[in-house]
Amino acid sequence: MSLKITNTNRTLRHVLMVHSATVLLIVAAILGFAGIPPWQNPMLSGVLIAILVALGGSFALHRSLYSLLQIETRLARIASEASAAQDTASLSLEPASGNTPAEFGWNRLVEAGRVWRALDELQKTLLASMADRRRGTGPQLLDSLSEGVATIDAEGKITYANMSLAAMCGQPNGEPLIGQTLANAFGADNDTAAKLSGEIDPAQTSFEWTVPSGSIERVFRGHRRPGRKSDGGAISYVWTIRDITQQKLADSMRDKFLATATHEFRTPLANIRAYAESLDMSDDLDPESRKRFYNVIQSESMRLAQLVDDLLDISKMQAGAMALECRETDLGRLVEEISQKVEGEMREKHLEYRCELPPKYPKLMLDKGKLAAAIVNLLGNAAKYTPEGGRVTFRVDVNSNRVEFSVTDTGIGISEEDLPRVFERFYRCNDDRVREITGSGLGLSLTQEVARLHGGDVNVQSKLNEGSTFSISLPLDSTAA
Amino acid sequence: METVTKALVAEDDRALADIIRLALTRGGYQVTVAHDGKKALTLATNSKFDVVVSDYQMPLLNGEQLLSGIRAGGASQEALLFLCSAKSFELDSERIRKELGLSSVFFKPFSLGELVTTIKSHQTAAMA
Numbered sequence: 001m002s003l004k005i006t007n008t009n010r011t012l013r014h015v016l017m018v019h020s021a022t023v024l025l026i027v028a029a030i031l032g033f034a035g036i037p038p039w040q041n042p043m044l045s046g047v048l049i050a051i052l053v054a055l056g057g058s059f060a061l062h063r064s065l066y067s068l069l070q071i072e073t074r075l076a077r078i079a080s081e082a083s084a085a086q087d088t089a090s091l092s093l094e095p096a097s098g099n100t101p102a103e104f105g106w107n108r109l110v111e112a113g114r115v116w117r118a119l120d121e122l123q124k125t126l127l128a129s130m131a132d133r134r135r136g137t138g139p140q141l142l143d144s145l146s147e148g149v150a151t152i153d154a155e156g157k158i159t160y161a162n163m164s165l166a167a168m169c170g171q172p173n174g175e176p177l178i179g180q181t182l183a184n185a186f187g188a189d190n191d192t193a194a195k196l197s198g199e200i201d202p203a204q205t206s207f208e209w210t211v212p213s214g215s216i217e218r219v220f221r222g223h224r225r226p227g228r229k230s231d232g233g234a235i236s237y238v239w240t241i242r243d244i245t246q247q248k249l250a251d252s253m254r255d256k257f258l259a260t261a262t263h264e265f266r267t268p269l270a271n272i273r274a275y276a277e278s279l280d281m282s283d284d285l286d287p288e289s290r291k292r293f294y295n296v297i298q299s300e301s302m303r304l305a306q307l308v309d310d311l312l313d314i315s316k317m318q319a320g321a322m323a324l325e326c327r328e329t330d331l332g333r334l335v336e337e338i339s340q341k342v343e344g345e346m347r348e349k350h351l352e353y354r355c356e357l358p359p360k361y362p363k364l365m366l367d368k369g370k371l372a373a374a375i376v377n378l379l380g381n382a383a384k385y386t387p388e389g390g391r392v393t394f395r396v397d398v399n400s401n402r403v404e405f406s407v408t409d410t411g412i413g414i415s416e417e418d419l420p421r422v423f424e425r426f427y428r429c430n431d432d433r434v435r436e437i438t439g440s441g442l443g444l445s446l447t448q449e450v451a452r453l454h455g456g457d458v459n460v461q462s463k464l465n466e467g468s469t470f471s472i473s474l475p476l477d478s479t480a481a
Numbered sequence: 482m483e484t485v486t487k488a489l490v491a492e493d494d495r496a497l498a499d500i501i502r503l504a505l506t507r508g509g510y511q512v513t514v515a516h517d518g519k520k521a522l523t524l525a526t527n528s529k530f531d532v533v534v535s536d537y538q539m540p541l542l543n544g545e546q547l548l549s550g551i552r553a554g555g556a557s558q559e560a561l562l563f564l565c566s567a568k569s570f571e572l573d574s575e576r577i578r579k580e581l582g583l584s585s586v587f588f589k590p591f592s593l594g595e596l597v598t599t600i601k602s603h604q605t606a607a608m609a
Contacts, residue, residue, distance in 0.1 A: 259571040263538070266567035267494060270589035274500045277593050282507070296496050432517060432540045 003099060067393055148241035151227060156181050156197050159236075168220065168243055183241065186211050186220065196222070207242075218245045260426040264307060268300040275300075303440075310442040314425060315448035324367040324453050329474075331361045331403075338372050338395070342379040350388045356395040362476070364403060366454065371405075373470075374450040377443040378407040378470045384437050385465075386411035398476075406471040416460040422460060423448045447472065486514065488515045488605065489526070489557070491521035491535040491547055501534060504593040518542025519564050526555030532600055533557060537566035554595070561603050563596075565589060 115174075139162070142149050148165030150158050161177040169185045171177055177185045183193030192209040194200055205224055210217045222241040275293045279285070285293070316322035339355050346353040375394070382392040390410040397404045414422060419427040426441040428434055447470075448458045454475035488510040492498035495516065502512045510532065515521035519541035525533060534552060537544035548562050562581060566572055567589040574586040584603040587596060 178553065241539075255571070262569055263567045265587040266569075267497075270567065270591065271494065271496050271500070273590035274497060274504075274593050278500055278503065281594065296500075300496070 004394040018457060039232075041196055134200060147241075148239070148243075150177075150182065150185075150220075151240070152182060152237045152239060152241045154236055158182065159186060165241060168241065182222075216245070217477060218243060219248045220244065240447060254352040257425065260441075261311065264426055265304065268304040268307070272297050272302040272304070307440050309441070310440060310446055311425075314442065314445055314449055317446075317453055322453070324370065326365045326367050328363050329368045331365055331398075332357060333370040334366070335394070335396060336370060338375050338379065341372075341376050342383065344394060345380065345383045346355060349386070349390075351386055352389075352391040353390065354395075356393065358398055361396065361398050361403075364474075364476075367450075367473075369448045371454065374447040375405050375407070377447050378405075378472070381470075382407050382409035382411060384439070384467070385434065387407070390467075393431070400475050401476055403476060404471050404473045406469055408467065408469040413464040413466050413468055414460070415464045419460065423458070433450060444470075485511045485540065486531045487511050487513070488532040488534065488600075489521060489525055489530040489560075490529040491516075491518060491533070491539060491544070493517060493536060493539045497536075500593065501596070504597055505600075506536075506595040514584060515538075522547050522550045525551045525557040525560070529556040530560050532563070532604070533560045534563045534565065534596070534600070537568055537572065545577055545581070548577075548583065552581050561586065561600070561607060563600060565591065565596075 005060050029231070057374075076172075079312055083208045089175075129236065143163040145162060146164055147161040148168050149160075150165050151160040151415050153159050157179050158177050158181070166172065166177060169177060169187075181193065181197065183196050186192075186209070188196070188209055188211055192211075195204075195209065207222045207224070208218050208219065209222075212218075220241055221244045223343075224237040224239045227236040275296045279290065279293050313322065335355060335357050343353060379392065379394060386392060386409045392410075393406075393408045395406045396410070397406070412427055412431065415431065417430070418427075421427045422429070423444050424441075425445045428439060428441045450474045451458045451474065454474045456472060459471045459473060460468060462468035486509065488505050489581050490498055490501050490505065490512055492501060492514070493516050498514045498516065505512045513524060513528075513530070515524055517540040518535075521533075521535065521539075522542060524530075525547075533548065535544040535547050541548070542550070544564050544566065548564065549556050551560065551562065561584045563585050564574070564577065564583055566574070567586045569588060577583060578586055585599050587599075
C-alpha cells in the first residue's frame with residue numbers, strides 16, 4: 001500500500017510562531033503597565049480582556065494545530081506499517097485541494113476529530129489485513145511446494161502437513177493427518193514405523209522407505225531436522241519428504257539397460273580376445289583353423305560395430321537428434337530394392353519369397369534409406385526364424401489414410417509372454433530356437449523408431465510355431481508427396 | 482597309467498564354446514560341450530566330470546542353476562566348478578562363489594591361457 005501524505009510541518013510551524021509572537025507582544029504590553037492594578041485603570045482593564053481573549057484563541061489554535069500534528073504523525077506511522085506490508089493497493093490521505101490545516105482555522109478542530117476517528121478505523125483495518133497476510137503467507141508458500149512438509153511433535157505425531165504431503169498420503173487435504181504418526185499417514189509397515197520414529201537410530205536424519213500401492217511400490221525419501229524444543233526439552237522435527245518412485249523407476253531402467261548393453265558388448269569381445277589369443281599362442285595351427293579363427297574375429301568385430309551403430313541410431317532417434325531425409329519415393333522402386341537385398345538370403349534357406357504390391361500407389365515422401373533398412377530388418381528376421389521350406393511374404397497396402405508394409409512368415413512365431421516385449425532394446429525371446437541364432441535384440445527397436453519418426457508405428461501379430469506378421473503402418477498425410 | 486581329467490563346458494555361444502574346448506583339450510583335458518544348462522546338468526548328473534566350466538546366461542537353466550544342480554547330487558557333485566559371465570556389477574558373484582563353493586569366477590572377455598592355468602592350479606591344490 002502506498003500512503004501519500006502532504007507534509008504540513010513547515011506551515012504549522014510557521015503559524016505556531018506567528019501566534020506565539022502575538023502572545024509575547026501582549027505579555028509585553030502587560031509588563032508596560034506593571035505596578036498598576038488593572039481594576040483602577042479602565043483602559044488597562046480593556047487591554048487585559050483583549051489579552052485573555054487573545055490567549056484563549058491562541059490556546060485553541062495551538063490545540064488544533066497540535067491535533068493536526070498528531071494526525072500527521074499517526075498517518076506517517078500507518079504509512080510506514082502499510083509500506084512494510086507492501087500492499088499493492090494505493091491509498092491517498094492527502095488533504096483535499098492542498099489546503100493547509102491552518103487555513104481552516106477553528107473548524108479544523110472539528111475536522112481533526114472526524115479525521116481521528118477515520119484514522120482509527122483505517123488503522124484497525126490495516127492491522128487486521130496485515131495480520132491476515134502474516135497468517136496466510138506461510139501455509140500458502142508451503143502448500144505450493146512439490147515436497148511434502150510436516151512438523152512432528154515430541155510424541156511423533158503430525159502437527160502440520162502441507163498439501164503435497166497430504167496428496168502423498170492419499171488425503172485431499174492435510175487435516176486427517178494431524179495427530180497421526182508419519183508411518184501411519186503413509187501406511188508404512190512396522191519396520192518402517194520403527195525407523196521413521198528414530199527408535200532404530202535416533203541420530204539418523206535421512207530415510208528412504210517403500211509403500212505398496214496397487215501393483216507397484218512407491219518410494220519416498222525424507223529428511224528430518226530438529227525443530228524447537230518443547231517445554232520438557234524433547235525435540236520436535238520438521239520433515240521434508242519427496243516421492244521418488246518415478247526417479248527410482250528411471251534409475252532401474254537405466255541400470256537394466258546398462259547391464260544388458262554391457263553384456264551384449266562383452267560377448268563378442270570375449271570371442272575376439274579368445275580367438276586372437278589362440279592365434280597368437282598356437283603356432284602349430286593348420287591353415288584352415290587359422291583362417292576360421294580370423295573369420296570369427298572379423299565377424300565378431302563386425303557384430304560389435306553393428307551393435308554400436310544400432311545403439312547410437314536408436315539413442316539419436318529417441319533423443320530426436322536424428323532427422324529424416326524425406327524425398328519423393330516411388331513405392332515400386334523401393335520394394336524392388338528391398339527385394340534385391342533379401343532374395344539371396346531367402347534362396348539360401350530355400351524359403352518361398354512373395355512380394356505383393358497394389359496395382360496403383362501414390363508417390364510418397366519418405367526417408368527411403370531408413371525405411372528400407374527397417375523393412376530389410378523385418379524380412380531378415382523372417383528369414384532367420386522361418387525353417388527351411390517356409391514362406392515369407394512382403395506386402396504393401398495403400399488406402400486413403402495409410403500405407404502399410406507388412407512382412408508375414410511361417411516361422412517359429414512368438415509366445416504370448418514374449419510378444420509384448422519384442423520391441424524392447426536388447427530383448428530376445430526366451431526360446432532356444434531364438435538363442436541359437438545370433439542377434440543383438442536391437443533390430444525391432446530400431447525399426448519401431450524409424451516408423452515413429454515417420455509418424456507411424458509397428459504392429460505385430462504372432463502365434464507360436466505358426467508364424468508372425470510385422471506391419472509398419474505410416475499415415476498418408478505426412479508421407480503424401 | 483595317467484588318469485584323463487574330464488571337463489564339461491556349458492556355453493551357449495558356439496564360437497566361444499569351440500575355442501574353450503580347444504584350449505582345454507590342448508591343456509590335456511577330455512572336453513564335452515553342452516549349449517544349454519539343462520543338457521549340461523543331465524551330462525554332469527550322469528557322467529563324472531572333474532571340472533565344469535559354465536557360462537552364466539544360458540537357455541533353459543542359467544549357470545547358477547546348473548552349478549547348484551551339480552552340487553546337489555549326481556556323478557559330478559565333487560567337481561571343481563568355474564563360472565564365466567558377461568555380466569558384471571549386477572551379478573553377485575561373491576555370493577554364488579561362497580554358496581556353491583566355486584573355485585573361481587571369470588568375467589568376459591577373459592584370457593583363455595589364464596582360464597586353463599587357474600583350472601590347473603586349483604586341481605593341483607585339490608589333489609595336494
